Amino acid sequence: MSKKIYSESELVEGLTPYNTHADELASASLSEMGLKASESDYTTALKRIEALLDAELNTPEGDVLEKLISFVEAYEDEHHPI
Numbered sequence: 794m795s796k797k798i799y800s801e802s803e804l805v806e807g808l809t810p811y812n813t814h815a816d817e818l819a820s821a822s823l824s825e826m827g828l829k830a831s832e833s834d835y836t837t838a839l840k841r842i843e844a845l846l847d848a849e850l851n852t853p854e855g856d857v858l859e860k861l862i863s864f865v866e867a868y869e870d871e872h873h874p875i
Contacts, residue, residue, distance in 0.1 A: 835868045 838861045845861070848854035 830864070830868050832872075835865065835872075838865050838868075 842858060842861050842865065845854055845858040848858045
């Protein structure tokens with residue numbers, strides 16, 4: 794049985810930041826998706842971060858914590874610059 798060898802262009806055909814999840818290298822921001830974060834989203838994220846502060850790295854909870862922290866930092870940079 795022989796295996797087909799795919800070209801690089803065949804391997805990446807149809808991939809976008811919205812459907813690519815390998816190693817979480819691609820991500821779409823809220824603005825790229827046409828969404829705006831609200832003050833309520835920000836407040837909710839802060840509360841969730843507080844609940845997850847003891848989460849260990851490389852666990853599902855730790856991954857959520859990292860994403861929430863990134864969201865809060867981006868929100869604060871845009872809405873509450875120093």
